[in-house]
Amino acid sequence: MKISWRLGSWMLVATILSGCGGDSGSKPHAEKKLDTTTRQASPALAMNDDETPETGGVVPTSAIGEPSQKSDVDEDETRIAAPEKNSPEWFILQITRLKLRPLGDEVDAFSQSPDKQAELRRERNEQLVNLATEAIARTHKNKTEAGQRVFDLAVHHLLEAELQLALTGDKEHIDAIYEHASSLYERDPKSKAAIEAGQVLISFARLNAQRFGQQEPKWLEEYGRLARQFAKSFPQEERQAIPILLAAGQSCEFHGLTTDAIQSYATIQEQFPENPAVDRVTAILRRLNLKGRPIELAGPTLGGGYVNAAEMTGKPMLVVFWTTQAQPFVRQLPHLRELLGQINSERLNVVSVNLDDDDNESAIQTFLETNGLNWQTIFQTDAEKRGWNNPVATYYGIQSVPLFWVVSAKGTVVDASNNVQQIEPLLRKLMISRQTPQSEQK
Secondary structure: OOOOOOOOOOOHHHHHHHOOOOOOOOOOHHHOOOOOOOOOOOOOOOOOOOOOOOOOOOOOHHHHOOOOOOOOOOOOOOOOOOOOOOOHHHHHHHHHHHHHOOOOOOOOHHHOOHHHHHHHHHHHHHHHHHHHHHHHHOOOOOOOHHHHHHHHHHHHHHHHHHHHHHOOOOHHHHHHHHHHHHHHHHHOOOOHHHHHHHHHHHHHHHHHHHHHOOOOOHHHHHHHHHHHHHHHHOOOOHHHHHHHHHHHHHHHHHOOOHHHHHHHHHHHHHHOOOOOHHHHHHHHHHHHOOEOOEOOOEEEEOOOOEEEHHHOOOOOEEEEEEOOOOHHHHHHHHHHHHHHHOOOHHHOEEEEEEOOOOOOHHHHHHHHHHOOOOOEEEOOOOHHHOHHHOHHHHHHOOOOOOEEEEEOOOOEEEEEEOOHHHHHHHHHHHHHHHHOHHHHHO
16 A cells, blocks of 8 residues: 655645545545545555564564463463454554564575665555554544554654655655644644654754755754744643754754754743753853844953953954864864964954863963964863853853854954854954055044
8 A cells, every 4th residue: 555645735644633535536646645444454564463574573472362382370361362453453563563574585684785775674664654554544533541552653653664764855755744743733732642743853854954954054944943843832841842942053053054043042041931941042142142242251361360351442352262172173273373373463362262171271371382372361270160161151151162253343243153264254354454544544
């Protein structure tokens, strides 16, 4: 039995849940809907009641009605009855058997080529979709506790298989997971099945964002959108929603999608104002909304001094957040050093904030000297204020290094980035504007 979906048509699971039968006439295959009242299992997919897998992963016979060995207990001991054929439980059993089978009919599935294995996995997942659909069709109206358990289990198997198929780029199954999520939410917005469908959507977007986010930012945007939608649709799932929103915000922020990151972090404030995570996101939002605002930066420096950005107006300033162990910073350091070497130090203030979590001041000083860096460095000698507990880092919710801020001569932040190449043109422009006589006369 082959099930297909049509974008814009009545959603598959909506059809299942509503109990409406599909038209089995002469319409094209893509036009057919699922008949939840009369459809039987496809002979090609379902095994006979007494059939067991041919190779490894055999379901013990005791699990389906036959004891594995004679018991010494009472002869009237209770035996587990095999589920009736074409019952919801029977379809769940077929799903279990199918999952236990090795891919294909070969003794060693790993001897198959990658393409063959992919084809076999696709075929298996399509079979799982069909079997789970049959179980759903027979339980969607069953309101008993046992019936609901089978329904939820069938939905779980359906979504799991659909996700794997969608991740191959199959549009039919991509549409399907969105349709399932919508239909299950409409059926019961507080149900376990609806929540799981929302999670599957987020997993789909997150995995695609990890694989393609750099080249296709749309997946990062979709990841953030679905995270926000989940939090608003399932406010009772606070413990799940907040980590999802934080992860989506961090992913968008890392790839420069500041607006999307702000929206995800702000959703935590809006939806869960009493959660302790609000303090953290408030600091992050303070940083992400820093452009055009005065910088608040002060602290003790290496050697016993003190620096306050409010007293350093009159010329542009570069602020660098770093650690000696952060490889992204170490990789960018040669370019940063070259850039600073081309700029007259009299026309630029450079202040760095060290976030190493140990208190070895001499090691920090040695690192600066070795790399020819003579900038003022905020360094906390108090162990409780080291690393990410640095007051500047906590105030601005800084989560990774390096981080570069370009500050105007008036003390307001002009731009921020984790990549020195992105701020270089602006930094050079600021320098040129100070060197040009015409600009000085304006």
